[in-house]
Amino acid sequence: MCRPASLAEQKQEQTAGLSVQWQDLTVGVGPKRVPVLRNLTGGASAGALTAVLGPSGSGKSTLLGTVSARFPSQLRVLRGSVRYDGEAWDRSRHKRRVAFVEQEDALLKDLTVRQTLTFAAALRGEPDPAARASLMLHELNLDKCADQAIGGANIRREISGGQRRRVSIGHELLLDPGLVLLDEPTSGLDSHAAAKIFRILKDLSTRGVAVLATLHQPTDAMFLGFDSLLLLRDGEASYAGDPQNAVAAIAPKPPPKGMPIADYLMEVICGDDAKQATAREAAATTGTISISEEAGPALPWLSQFIILLKRCFLAHRLDLVDPMLLANMFSVMLLSATLWSGQGSKRPRTETSVRDISGLLFLSPVYWAFQLMILALYTFPADRVVVTKERAAGLYSISAYFLARTSVDTLTIVLMSPLLSLIYYFAAGLRPSEVGWHLLTLFLNSLCAHSAGLCIGAWIMNLKRATTLQTVFMLATMMCGGFYVRGVPVWLKWFGDLSFTRYAYGALLKIEYKGAHYDCAAGRCTVLRESALIDARIRRSSVGADLAVLAGFAVAFRLLAFFGLKRNTH
Numbered sequence: 356m357c358r359p360a361s362l363a364e365q366k367q368e369q370t371a372g373l374s375v376q377w378q379d380l381t382v383g384v385g386p387k388r389v390p391v392l393r394n395l396t397g398g399a400s401a402g403a404l405t406a407v408l409g410p411s412g413s414g415k416s417t418l419l420g421t422v423s424a425r426f427p428s429q430l431r432v433l434r435g436s437v438r439y440d441g442e443a444w445d446r447s448r449h450k451r452r453v454a455f456v457e458q459e460d461a462l463l464k465d466l467t468v469r470q471t472l473t474f475a476a477a478l479r480g481e482p483d484p485a486a487r488a489s490l491m492l493h494e495l496n497l498d499k500c501a502d503q504a505i506g507g508a509n510i511r512r513e514i515s516g517g518q519r520r521r522v523s524i525g526h527e528l529l530l531d532p533g534l535v536l537l538d539e540p541t542s543g544l545d546s547h548a549a550a551k552i553f554r555i556l557k558d559l560s561t562r563g564v565a566v567l568a569t570l571h572q573p574t575d576a577m578f579l580g581f582d583s584l585l586l587l588r589d590g591e592a593s594y595a596g597d598p599q600n601a602v603a604a605i606a607p608k609p610p611p612k613g614m615p616i617a618d619y620l621m622e623v624i625c626g627d628d629a630k631q632a633t634a635r636e637a638a639a640t641t642g643t644i645s646i647s648e649e650a651g652p653a654l655p656w657l658s659q660f661i662i663l664l665k666r667c668f669l670a671h672r673l674d675l676v677d678p679m680l681l682a683n684m685f686s687v688m689l690l691s692a693t694l695w696s697g698q699g700s701k702r703p704r705t706e707t708s709v710r711d712i713s714g715l716l717f718l719s720p721v722y723w724a725f726q727l728m729i730l731a732l733y734t735f736p737a738d739r740v741v742v743t744k745e746r747a748a749g750l751y752s753i754s755a756y757f758l759a760r761t762s763v764d765t766l767t768i769v770l771m772s773p774l775l776s777l778i779y780y781f782a783a784g785l786r787p788s789e790v791g792w793h794l795l796t797l798f799l800n801s802l803c804a805h806s807a808g809l810c811i812g813a814w815i816m817n818l819k820r821a822t823t824l825q826t827v828f829m830l831a832t833m834m835c836g837g838f839y840v841r842g843v844p845v846w847l848k849w850f851g852d853l854s855f856t857r858y859a860y861g862a863l864l865k866i867e868y869k870g871a872h873y874d875c876a877a878g879r880c881t882v883l884r885e886s887a888l889i890d891a892r893i894r895r896s897s898v899g900a901d902l903a904v905l906a907g908f909a910v911a912f913r914l915l916a917f918f919g920l921k922r923n924t925h
């Protein structure tokens with residue numbers, strides 16, 4: 356059996372580093388491909404800590420993004436090349452060897468620190484993920500907060516900013532990368548927390564890993580600990596080489612007493628009195644360890660799915676039992692039970708009592724549709740940053756994530772509507788013998804609504820826009836579906852056919868009024884044939900056909916959601 360390496364052993368263990376070199380690199384961003392990096396030449400060697408410093412907007416993040424090869428749609432190499440151990444980027448070989456700790460922490464807020472690292476290790480295929488995570492916790496000095504939740508900015512802040520940054524770093528290090536890119540790993544941290552992170556990076560580089568980091572206001576101790584320095588200004592290199600020689604190379608005089616060297620250099624490259632600031636030393640490219648094998652096999656699909664299913668449950672379990680949500684659902688159902696109490700069992704039926712019960716049979720699917728669609732809209736946008744990042748590292752396939760993420764919600768949220776509808780069903784005096792069909796219809800209606808919400812959320816990750824589209828879709832299809840007006844123009848009728856709640860409403864009416872009569876002007880009329888409330892289109896289809904259409908919509912929306920997610924997490 357595999358025994359995890361002890362901390363001491365791990366410290367001595369040399370990791371095969373992955374050197375990166377960029378040559379005459381010019382990179383454009385945005386749709387117009389505006390160049391923000393120009394003619395850059397340099398690199399980050401295995402076993403060295405290379406720091407990138409520069410004023411805000413000088414292109415530090417763009418350089419890291421380009422080297423990570425993760426944002427092909429946003430960053431375009433216009434000229435020059437980036438090579439990894441002398442080779443061009445090969446997604447299948449390199450993506451699992453390059454770790455990228457971005458400026459924003461991409462962590463699931465409701466997982467604890469330990470769970471976060473354990474799932475990362477499990478997805479990496481570690482034989483004993485818990486032991487590996489424990490070692491990492493210890494190494495990053497996170498033992499004390501190991502069982503606290505990460506916490507979100509507006510929800511809970513269980514761990515400090517410095518601890519969050521270390522969790523992000525640990526998450527990436529569990530990949531055993533050869534090249535680690537870090538965008539401002541110390542920003543917003545006090546000097547003690549920043550020094551801790553710096554020590555971790557230094558330790559990593561001494562193990563053989565190539566470390567390339569942008570750093571915010573490093574202290575002199577940190578500055579002199581860099582193995583190599585790249586100073587950027589307006590996308591061009593002001594200096595590249597040994598940090599010890601930087602002042603002599605580009606500054607007119609030594610830094611004033613008490614002023615950190617990095618701050619002084621920043622002032623020099625931004626100031627007008629700088630020496631012509633394009634002194635470059637050849638970036639060190641020696642000591643490259645050549646890598647021939649990949650970072651390890653990906654897990655089989657089923658294992659990915661099982662791990663992700665557990666993680667999705669732990670990370671989102673609190674969303675499912677949100678007291679506000681439950682109170683909302685319970686109160687609407689209780690109010691329905693009160694307002695419609697005994698209406699369905701009144702005999703003989705009249706046009707008025709048919710109208711009242713039709714109101715309930717309309718309101719119920721429409722309420723659940725709106726409620727569940729809104730819930731589903733948030734599903735993918737909330738995880739997008741994490742999933743995009745993990746997919747880029749090749750940890751799992753999008754189908755495994757999609758199924759894992761949606762099955763937990765499907766089983767809980769979608770089952771809520773039939774279960775809670777029981778609150779009004781018997782109180783309103785609806786047909787006891789048809790309860791099963793009523794609940795099945797609500798289940799399929801909820802499945803449809805949930806799938807439609809997933810679909811909109813997957814394609815439009817901007818929540819404001821997604822909510823607007825959801826409202827427009829629901830109201831427009833209901834209006835064209837003949838709920839409020841009969842004379843819908845022929846050319847708009849097809850749009851009304853997209854109103855899945857219409858099929859649910861039709862099915863619920865037919866289930867409740869199958870063979871039922873009411874007192875009318877002619878004496879005795881059949882509800883489903885003669886009541887003015889039930890329009891011809893609803894009458895024409897059978898319950899089976901309505902349910903089949905609902906199931907079809909649910910499948911179609913889910914497939915569309917899958918493709919949307921795939922597209923938006925690339």
Ligand SMILES: Nc1ncnc2c1ncn2[C@@H]1O[C@H](COP(=O)(O)OP(=O)(O)OP(=O)(O)O)[C@@H](O)[C@H]1O
Nearest residue numbers: 384385391409410411412413414415416417418429
């Ligand atoms: N997707 C984009 N579309 C348009 N411009 C962009 C895009 N990404 C970056 N830029 C521009 O490129 C320039 C470099 O940005 P970058 O984020 O690389 O700078 P930075 O040095 O990392 O800044 P900071 O230290 O503030 O994070 C900036 O002027 C920025 O506005």
